[in-house]
Amino acid sequence: MRLGVPRFLFFSFLVLTGSVSLQAQNIQTPAQFLGYNLGERFTPHAQIVRYVEYLASQAPKRMQVQTYGHTYEGRPLLLATLSSEENFNRREVIRTDNLKRIGLLPGQATGKQPVIVWLSYNVHGNEAVSSEAVMQVLYNLVTSSTPEITKWLQNTLVLVDPCVNPDGRDRYAMWYNQVANQLPNVSPLAREHQEPWPGGRTNHYLFDLNRDWAWQTQQETQQRIVMYNQWMPQVHADFHEMGVEAPYYFSPAAKPFHEAITPWQRQFQQIIGENNRKYFDKNNWLYFTRETYDLFYPSYGDTWPTFNGAIAMTYEQGGGGRGGRAIVKADGDTLTLAQRIAHHYAASLATIEAASDHQEQVLQEYQKYYQQARTNPTGAYKTYVLKAGNQPGKVRQLTTYLDRQQIKYGYASQNSSGFGFNYTTGKSEAVKIELNDLVVSMYQPKSTLLKVLFDPNTKLEDSLTYDITSWAIPYAYGLPAYGLKSRVTNTSENPIPAGVKASSATVTTGAPYAYLARYNSLTDLKFLAALLNKNVKVRFSEKAFEAGGQQYAPGTLIITRTGNERLNTKFDALIKAHADSFGVQLTPSPTGFVSSGVDFGSTSVRSVRRAKIGLLAGEGISSTAFGEVWHFFEQQIHYPVTVISTETFNRVPWQQLDVLILPDGRYNDIFDEKGLTQLKDWVRAGGKVIALEGAAAHLAGKRDFTLTKRKISDSIDLKKDPYRALKRYGDAERTALSELVQGGIYRLTLDNSHPLAFGYGPTYFALIQEVNDYPFMQQGWNVGVLKKDIYATGFAGSKVKKRLQDSLVFGTQEMGRGQIVYLANNPLFRAFWHSGKLMFGNAIFMVGQ
Template sequence: MLPGYGQTLLQNPEQFLGYKPGTRFTRHSDLVRYLEYLSRQAPSRLKLQTYGTTYEGRPLYLAAISAEERINRLEEIRQNNLKRIGLQNGQPTANQPAIIWLSYNVHGNEAVSSEAVLQVLYDLLNPANERTQGWLKNTVVLIDPCVNPDGRERYVQWYNGVANAVPNANPWAREHQEPWPGGRFNHYLFDLNRDLAWQTQQESQQRIALYNQWMPQLHADFHEMSGEATYYFSPAAKPFHEDITPWQREFQQIIGENNRKYFDQNNWLYFTRETYDLFYPSYGDTWPTFNGAIAMTYEQGGSGRAGLAFARADGDTLTLGERIAHHYTASLATIETVAQRKDKVLQEFDKYYQRNRTNPPGPYKTYVLKTRNQEAKIKALTTYLDRQQIKYGFVSGSSAQRAFNYTTGKHESVKIETNDLAISLYQPKATLIKVLFEPFAKLEDSLTYDVTAWAIPYAFGLQAYALPGKINQTQAQPIALNQTITKPAIPQPYAYLARWNSLSDIQLLSALLRHNIKIRYSEKAFQTDDETYAPGTLIITRAGNEALGASFDNIIKSEAEKAGIQITPTPTGFVSTGVDFGSGSVRYLRKPKVAVMAGQGISPPAFGEVWHFFEQQIKYPVTVLDAEYFNRVPLSNFDVLVLPGGSYADILTDKTLSQVRDWVNAGGKLISLESATGFLAGKHGFALTRKKDTDSAEVRKNPYALLKTYGESERQTISDAVQGSVYRVSLDNTHPLAFGYGDTYFALVQDVINFSFMKDGWNVGVLKKDIYTSGFVGVRARKKLQDTLVLGHQTMGRGQVVYMADNPLFRAFWHNSKLLFGNAVFMVGN
């Protein structure tokens, strides 16, 4: 085992906390107290910084630890590192250490890692520990002791409140049955380990902003898995993304060898090269990898179910103390591995960024995205690129180029125009750009456990091209991106017009509704002042808003500026072509009272995505209803009810579903997402039905199809799977559910969608034949994913049912589909 600590003036965790680590779970506030204590006691070897707060207001910390002579020049070391790789101007000085970043407790109920970090911190700061002090001569170790304090505290508070005085190892004891929603997720029930590339959550945004200021050579992420599992360390499983370098792969093996040495000495069980792959770019191991680091996941058996003691099926009892020992040992073994190879680690890191700047990977060297009438989307994209430290410019002249067209999926001649956004790969973050923008991510092995397609142009819903060469561009920001009013000022205009094609437009609508401004929208296209406006365009007339007086104009301009979108004043309600503003086709948009289902049976992330959309993305009031008491809720208090994905058999019983149906008939609007849509299919009164199962017919034709090989069971199962793949959905964009889109949109499909077209309803979005775009789809799944409904609308009495077979709010990063959900809430049925 790695060496322990000697006697020092520093209190070890047991002395400070008053209990032996492993005998209880430590509250986040006590973890913070110990951090602050160490910072006061060892200021010459530890610099502690608060880099942000969680949604619930808990502080986020980073501890920088090194030898005294390095802590004194910590800022110089940080800037040197950025200068070496081209992210900061200037010449670096010599004698640079390797920078290691260790992240703990990204999943709140994988609580052992923040227990282990207490001892890691102590041993690194203990001057009597000669071995750790030797490592610190070659390294700066950055430690994030708890990435997800809100989730951790949710778990710890629950566990400490229900645990027996003597831990009960029986898996059926209450202390092993964590209640909904569990502590895995953050406040909004997002998985922070899936958010590094997208940075939709407050914690991720703050953490990555700091990461980009350091750019470590190694990042390790500490997790837990099933209580029946052992311990996992690198090398990772296939698939490896093709842009992971030979050195990064080699160091995965080196890290594994050093961990193996200590685990073998202690006769601890472990496994490698299984399950945990390096493909999807938003993990704590992959995103740092595409930023040049050597990165890995560590997984300890246990997780939220294990508690203090857990009886395994093999008869052994897994204790929290044992789990701590494993993560502690892996932490120190990782630091040791880098410290012993500091020069090589720095050399390869420098080469990675030199290659990015001079010979970037992949067949495409420039990505171009169209800006005309997409200003709000482009502004959202540039905000995202800034967070990633990705440089961009704007095209300085028009030209015809041969390029890959994301919309058609073909290489063809395309027109590049002045002010189009251009991203050159000749820059430090080239590999990350290539990975995020690649139309097709090459999958070396189909056995991967997450999303397999994610191209940014599809995610943001932007027309884009990938070019094999460079293109002339300027760094000047087009005026259009900063412009709120698109026409010269008109004193007290008759109305303001706002196009409807992005999340920013929903944000503006929400803000104006909060101000109780009356808003209309056009169901049909119209033209005024030589500009064409598509269906869904918001029309904010002075008529009906007279009571606001002069503040009417000020509110609209202010909120448009906050939302970052253009609005157009017009002096008249008379249009050149189409419908005038007093037409029956210009609908008054009501301010709906919205409720969303939560609680046991509902997928926590699915609910969290809806909750986050309303509260954080568009800041619109939403009432959360718990499944436990839903059958007692007077639904007449609400206009819209959202059913996130989940299992509804015990929630919407026949009696309760009848109550929901009566509410819809009386004028309510029901919006079902993913598996909630599947639950409604075939139910009395609902027009949606499933397609007949074709598998049984195939078996009748060929009974040998049932003969399967046990050893190939995992691969045979994925024939029925969809793993986050991009599909082109055909839209009826004359329907309010598809306002703001063209005749197609690119959806990120998570599961097999297998519904018949509705006879009594509107089939607004459908998958036709040959519409697969990218990502992994199993052979049998691909057969089902055609001629099927994705988006539907049914009139039921005086109310509406909106069927969304997939999840338009998935992880909050697929911006292209958020407008669909906004249409469902605000447009359909008005």
């Protein structure tokens, strides 16, 4: 069977575009350039890049391609710009005029504005069909001179990202091309339909880039958002694939819609959906709408652009990593790669056509969206105030994040008062606004995005949603915050006011006895890791103390000259240089004696060991959970970690490790009885295990482990209530919700005298996604627990809330000379839950010293 472009696919091209112009005779088609028809194999990313660059070189008056960044593995990220020759010559004016019209640049717009349409392909690497389709999309836009496409390109300027996730795509494409039969094996049992761990969905660090738009933790996302903010398109389409058995999905989206989505955005989703339907009906292609894919979670490729004013949508084609070049579905039909290409191609051009047909209204509504954002923002709160306090590291993290989002902020220029919602207590109360507190006003162009990211209680119109239901930024960054219904105007726009910018060590005469550094943020953890990498001996106090008239909390870093004699005269310069590079404020101490608390020579002042760390990866381990830990070490704190395969776990030379991290996963096939015994022997000899989520669940209840699972008893006797077993099939999905936690934020009580919670107050807000039913440990330390008054925000099923109460989330136990650290909740979730990162660092460096 030859899997080229079938006749029906050519028909769909002609239906959409008409005939090809004479100038196209000199430009190679994808098949001519690649040497095979689209659909016959998966194209490596480098070949896609070459073809996109080739098209731009052949049509310089209509298309430009630029490299806007690179992946972690060094592959280029491209953005192609296409339009009519008139628009193309004015593209920089069009870009800046667009920003002026919405208030992101000063000045007045000067000319006619086309609709800016951005098309994103292949954000999930093994949903590889879209980057095959994009080559046909670009070819037809560049070469066709039909009246339809000519009109579209007069009314629109089209931006195309041909592959958002090149690393994941090549991981999939290279694997598939290596294992596929010469002729496609359509059996789902064939090797070419069984993608190995970790799969190609994610990027190099195994992050789902389609869940990173709002958080921007990954290099690819950060670079793309810079470019996106320079253009601010009115329409954005994101191309995906789903399970093999599904047909095609296009807008309108499913409920819930976030309340910030405007009636016009809903209406235009409907219009674009109708335009897609026109072509799918003409070709008798199956499709569905208004199911599964909602518009609530803010970090998708459809929602984040929506909260930036665009009309944005997801397109989903059945197939994905299992689809290969051809596969037999359960209904007996064969789904081919060529068919999948045809569908994405049709949706691409139908989207451009809809934007072109409604050019004036799209632009008017977009401008009105931003006008309202600046002058009459929606939402209960008009100002957000975040307490700067003595946590400059957290403040800098947050302001860096706001800068990436183009959200404006200032600092309180004087003391004042107000009334607002306290994120910590969950109550409305009086607010003291102090000099240099961070103030974020809703009266700005990006106020809708600000509201969505900061709103403490997002309204959920339907509990059937695809992802987490709460994410409020003040909780994620661990900063005390207030939402005020009034506008606060007495602010300064100085980027870093006095009192917030961290400085290097205070100048003193002579060589200090030690340097002190407060420890309460990821920045402080990075500073500690950097010193350990330089073999600097760092101590920390297990108890609070007072020195030089200042109070210091447990966990304060103490860098004494004693123990670092090998550095000689370099000691002071090295410590200060690292403090300056991280913005950490050092306080020199002329003595090891303290006014109250423990002196620096006390046994309660511990040394931080430069730990050798192992991290488990491979079959059975959640690839994204592993990636979160891997990224934490390599890209956040820059500390070495040894990745160990699950296949070799039982042969690990344990004496070469100090810490072993077990990410979330299914461990039944990883630990045999012998391996578990070896693990416990190593811990008893002084090793430390950090068990996250599924790893903690696997250890719970096993011999020698103090963590246990609560037994869930059925309170209703079926003999007394026989009708309880009766339930409606159609209600199954909603009934299951009563047992779920969908990313709710809950208030944990912390024992912050324990090293696991150093740097925290008595409360920690956790983003909880499942109930683990761990009762308090009778032996060991219950460091982070859920008690009675625990709920903050987000959805939790009716049957779940009571089960969450009086349960353990974070804890430790001693085993011989070693430690087990249980992290039932993931403190590194998607790398955006910044407030949990210090907790994870404590598990590595503080616990068990």
